[in-house]
Amino acid sequence: MKIIPPSYEILDALDQQGLAVRIEFSGRICYKSEDKIDKDSALPFVSKMAEHGHNSVLEMGVVSLRIRYPEPDMLAELYATQPRYLQIDTQAENTLLVTGSVRAFREMLIFHPGCRLVQGMSAFLAERHPYFFATIIPEGGFQDQPGMIMSKVRLHEIDKLPQPLRLKHRHLAVKFIVNRAVTHEIVRHRPCSFLQESQRYCRYADNKFGGEVTFIKPMFYGDGTPEYRLWHQAMAETEQLYLKLLETSTPQAARTVLPNSCKTELIVYANLQEWRHIFRLRTTKAAEPSMREVMIPLHQELTG
Template identity: 55%
Template sequence: MIVVEPSFEFQDKLDAAGIAVRLEACGRICYKSEDKITEDSAVPFVKRLASYGHNSVLEMAVVTVQVDCTEQEAGRFFALQPKFLVVDQYQGGLLLTGSVRSFRELGKRCPDAGAVRAAIALLAERHPWLYEGIYEAGAAVDPAIRVRKVRLDEVESLPDELLMRHRYMGVKFIVNRAVSHELVRHRTCSFLQESQRYCNYNREKFGGQVSFVRPVFFREGSEEYRIWLAAMQEAEARYLKLLETSSPQAARTVLPNSCKTEIIVYCSLEEWRHIIRLRTPKNADPSMREIMLGAAEEFAGRYAVMGG
């Protein structure tokens, strides 16, 4: 067995990558298949998952666009009640931020709405493979509605209130499964997580061992820690024994909450502020608080508005 420390990593480097690269890098965490990433693997990987309906991967990249339109057209857009998009009135028009999934679903549901068609046309021009069957190249767009992509540096320069709503950040955590169970309760976030159903920890790339996260509750070398260690060794032995005759999804039923997992949490700064306020007080779960205090400090160092 392997005992690891909890940790976190901000995914801002992926923000500078193309959408396909970002989606693949996030999506492969589920299968721990990062070793299969090549220069031209991203688009086929994402298209395949999209065809299977694995829409959670398509939530791992957001786009911000500015829509210049009449007040009446803006009102019609608000009346659509767009799902999973952040929408604000901005400079006489609209400021929209949403994931690839949210724009795809909006395009399917409301293809004839002027602002929707104009936004999808812009996105499909940049990434046609993401909008196949949703937008037909050359389809008529109202010339009175102008849409432009807002660069990340422009989002970073928005007033604090808009910055908090439109700047999304992904953080990859290495934690135990008790902590990940709490993280996924934050409803407005998107998540991708290492899958015990697909990962076979008896394989060479896992060292033929199960990884567990060091418990914050027990001092290493104490009697409590020795009891915990023995329990994890027993769980690993039972898991590996079951793999001789069963699939990983069957064998995982004996694995405990202490198992290490990797999970990406992706949401707006506004939601991150809520998570931090909920998960860092002294009455929070100690395992959660241990990791979230460090993340909170890094957020505050990056964005002054997050320090309050």
């Protein structure tokens, strides 16, 4: 049995990487298969995710586009599709700033292939990232959109936007190592994207996990107190039950005895506007203490 403190890591440098690298890094958290990452692993990984429709993983790659469209009714046509999970702002006459995840752009093409702006965005992205769109390109290919001008907006450009736009279009990923009680609360936030270590697939009896279960040290009980000793005893007994069940059961069956104190890794990806909302809720005195234990220092680090 291993006991560790909670922690977090700001993954801002990850956004400096290409879409495929970002998505692979985040996706492998679920299976704790980061050891399989190498210089050639990203494209096969994301291609497989796209092919099998593992859409939550594809939310971990966000891209911003600047679009100049020639006909005013194109915008009304786009809004008529009720676009999900795309942040759309007008920057100038007939010019849009659109930010969304790979999943959001893929689903727009799947459900609204006739929309001209969707066709233009999809064609632009598919040319640069074909592995995300190979299985969903419309029969006959994309239609030409004369007069539509599109470009990718780089991260340093997003950071120079006026504050109201930057808050909506700048995304930030944070990896938390916390107990499952904390993650149960974090994943209620919208709009955010989440990927979490899976007890269904992770077999903690394996050597890669040291053959043991890892627990997060509870902030409620001081070392050596009667309460801490009871908690420690409960975790030790639970670990033995879990390992015993693994002798005849799958991880998804054995995990049913694991408690909230289990360590888990969770990547949270959201725009700065939503992070502000998270901090407003999760750093107050009314917030759950274990949540405040990580959210307060994270907020302080991000705000300087």
